[in-house]
Amino acid sequence: MLKASDNDFDVVVVGTGIAGLSAAAAALQAGARVAIIERASREERGGNTRWTESLMRMKSESEVSDDFEEHFAHNAGHHLDPELVQETVRPFAERASIVKTLGFTDPDMVGALADKAGPTIQWLKTFGVRFDFLPTYFVTSCQPRMAPVGGGLALIEALAAFAEAHGARFFYETTAHGLMTDDDGAVVGLRATGSHHRTISLKTSAVILASGGFEGNPEMLTRYVGPRARYIRPVARGGYYNKGEGIRMALAIGAGSCGDFGSFHAEPLDPRSGAAEPIILVFNYGILVNADGCRFVDEAPATADAAYEAITRVIFEQPEGIAYCILDGGIDDVPGWQRSVRSDQPAIRADSIAEMAGKLGLPAGALEQTVAEYNSACSSGESFSPLVLDGLATTSGFAPRKSNWARPLTRPPYLAYPMICGNCFTFGGLRTNTDSQVLDVDGHAIPGLYAAGEMTGLYYGTYTGATSVLRGAVFGRIAGMHAGDRIAHRIQSAVATV
Numbered sequence: 001m002l003k004a005s006d007n008d009f010d011v012v013v014v015g016t017g018i019a020g021l022s023a024a025a026a027a028l029q030a031g032a033r034v035a036i037i038e039r040a041s042r043e044e045r046g047g048n049t050r051w052t053e054s055l056m057r058m059k060s061e062s063e064v065s066d067d068f069e070e071h072f073a074h075n076a077g078h079h080l081d082p083e084l085v086q087e088t089v090r091p092f093a094e095r096a097s098i099v100k101t102l103g104f105t106d107p108d109m110v111g112a113l114a115d116k117a118g119p120t121i122q123w124l125k126t127f128g129v130r131f132d133f134l135p136t137y138f139v140t141s142c143q144p145r146m147a148p149v150g151g152g153l154a155l156i157e158a159l160a161a162f163a164e165a166h167g168a169r170f171f172y173e174t175t176a177h178g179l180m181t182d183d184d185g186a187v188v189g190l191r192a193t194g195s196h197h198r199t200i201s202l203k204t205s206a207v208i209l210a211s212g213g214f215e216g217n218p219e220m221l222t223r224y225v226g227p228r229a230r231y232i233r234p235v236a237r238g239g240y241y242n243k244g245e246g247i248r249m250a251l252a253i254g255a256g257s258c259g260d261f262g263s264f265h266a267e268p269l270d271p272r273s274g275a276a277e278p279i280i281l282v283f284n285y286g287i288l289v290n291a292d293g294c295r296f297v298d299e300a301p302a303t304a305d306a307a308y309e310a311i312t313r314v315i316f317e318q319p320e321g322i323a324y325c326i327l328d329g330g331i332d333d334v335p336g337w338q339r340s341v342r343s344d345q346p347a348i349r350a351d352s353i354a355e356m357a358g359k360l361g362l363p364a365g366a367l368e369q370t371v372a373e374y375n376s377a378c379s380s381g382e383s384f385s386p387l388v389l390d391g392l393a394t395t396s397g398f399a400p401r402k403s404n405w406a407r408p409l410t411r412p413p414y415l416a417y418p419m420i421c422g423n424c425f426t427f428g429g430l431r432t433n434t435d436s437q438v439l440d441v442d443g444h445a446i447p448g449l450y451a452a453g454e455m456t457g458l459y460y461g462t463y464t465g466a467t468s469v470l471r472g473a474v475f476g477r478i479a480g481m482h483a484g485d486r487i488a489h490r491i492q493s494a495v496a497t498v
Helices: 018-029 070-073 082-089 107-123 151-165 218-224 227-231 237-243 245-252 304-314 329-333 355-360 364-376 468-498
Strands: 008-014 034-037 169-171 175-181 185-191 200-211 265-268 287-288 322-327 349-351 414-426 437-439 445-451
Touching: 008 185, 008 468, 018 034, 018 200, 018 468, 034 349, 070 107, 151 218, 151 227, 151 468, 169 329, 175 200, 175 237, 175 245, 200 468, 218 227, 218 414, 237 414, 245 437, 245 445, 265 304, 287 364, 304 414, 322 355, 349 355, 355 364, 355 414, 445 468
Parallel strands: 008 034, 008 200, 034 169, 200 445
Antiparallel strands: 175 185, 185 200, 265 414, 287 322, 322 414, 349 414, 437 445
16 A cells, blocks of 8 residues: 555546546646556557557648538437437536436537647647648548647657656556545545555545546446457557446446447457557458358448448448458559558468458358359449549449449459458447536536546447547546646635635
8 A cells, every 4th residue: 555645646547548648738737746547557558549540530730620510410329309409509507407417429528629629739739749631541531630740659658758757656557446535425536456456545636537448348348239249359459458447437436428338439450460450441442241252231332431430330240240351453553552451461362262262261152153243243444533432333233232443353363351340449438528527427527527538428320530539638638627727726715714
């Protein structure tokens, strides 16, 4: 157990991803004494952020994309009571009590994210982070995406260096597992377990939970997503550390929930690869077949960035949760297609479809028939335009239809990539307000408790791409600022009464 003199902090942050480190940096800037709890080692700190490109749905350093709020609105929840939804046009404090308890994408949260995105980018730049519109893994896209130069690791290293230089105390290889409250229900401390089962109790005026979702917890995944969760794995190494304790400990003291607990952000991965985010995004130029050797989906209904999640969810539902992307030599007609393959494993190559079936372990007759029928439904491909939606579709009545880039697969060598559904992060989490305060089941803020990042519920339906790191930075910073201001106000009030 730590000595009493060593375990008293103004703010305790749980997690070192973009949300946690943004919160810690903002709290330090407000003059708070900060402790940071992290399950991983120092070498692997950074959560999912560390391992990804950290794309951001912004058209400039100061403005989000044109469809930002519209996309969120289209994926705010399912079959909501229209009368209750209408209540959300009113300020939160004036809404009916029942509306305050609803789990849906609150337009106030989306508006705050859009409004604060630009200022947060400018704030991150003060730590030495640079941003640019670099080539991404999408050959075709419908919205711009900005990214930090150096990816998520650049964000983590810059913010962590600031925290270390300004006196934050890091507790690595330490797992938070319980919140301490006073008789009024305010959060006043955190219980954690360090290496060798060492018990740690930290006293504090504010706890900021930023420990990710539960993509690394098979039990929670099975409970919420279902038994097929055994077919998915985290997209990046950081996801294995996210086991849902932060969500559970908050729910245990009466926190409200939000977001789709039965869903997650899906990305198509090469299961052979252990690389960070080994995505495969070239299936729209070929066909996808399942373990039976049959097509099962329109591979190209839209640009890659707009369609990949929905297609990946269909892969998740296939036998054994796996599919195979089949291409031919015509893939070389697509400029820069290699950047859409982030696996460190080579494509499987064959000189014939029958040979490919053997290498993939698929029924040869079924795969040959699938490719032959698909080829017959394709035109000659003379109007093929790989960088735009070209409308080059399979013939009417052919199913499943392919809406764009439908060319026959007749040019050996043939290439294939196995693909599974990866879990980038889970959607279900805690309900928070625009100050990043955690709300209880009746919609009231729990004093001293904040949350940001993946562990807050924001998403339903289809993920609004390239917004997760952005929301972590925005609401993490807000949490740190609000907690710091709250502590400063308490100190001023105490001084005034002396």
